[in-house]
Amino acid sequence: MYIQQLFGLGARYGVHRTVSVQFPRGLASATTPSTIGLQRKQRAPEDTHTMRRRLLYQMRKRGILETDLLLSTFAAQHLSHLSRDEMSDLDVLLSNIDWDIFYWATNKTQPPREVSDMPVFQKLKEHAAKRGSTIVRMPDLD
DSSP states (O other): OEEEEEEEEETTTTEEEEEEEEOOTTSGGGGSTTOOSOOOOOOOOOOHHHHHHHHHHHHHOOSOHHHHHHHHHHHHHHGGGOOHHHHHHHHHHTTSOHHHHHHHHTTSSOOOHHHHTOHHHHHHHHHHHHHTTOOOOOOOOO
16 A cells, blocks of 8 residues: 655645655554554564563563553563463564553553453553552563
């Protein structure tokens, strides 16, 4: 799918620039209820230890402080005990937008069915409910 957009100073100055943007395949269907998360390149197979370390990094460095704190404290308490399948589900969950993850986990908005059916998401929701109003800081790395 191509979109044409007109940029520039318009007819007043006679300067126009047309830019064609091509969206990756599947992006248009990323908003359908059967697909969650952002479309991303398939990763090479990785061992469990490498996957756990990558997820730990991704959970600490999201970019939104609230989500960083929620996910990093969850990782510190639960990541070492998650099964390979739960880590795969967590990987899919992390492909979503930070605010979506935060609002879903704190029951501010309703998550898609695919997310709410994940056992690891249920653990994240329980973790978010237990946090309460205490002051939280980023856990130290091992």
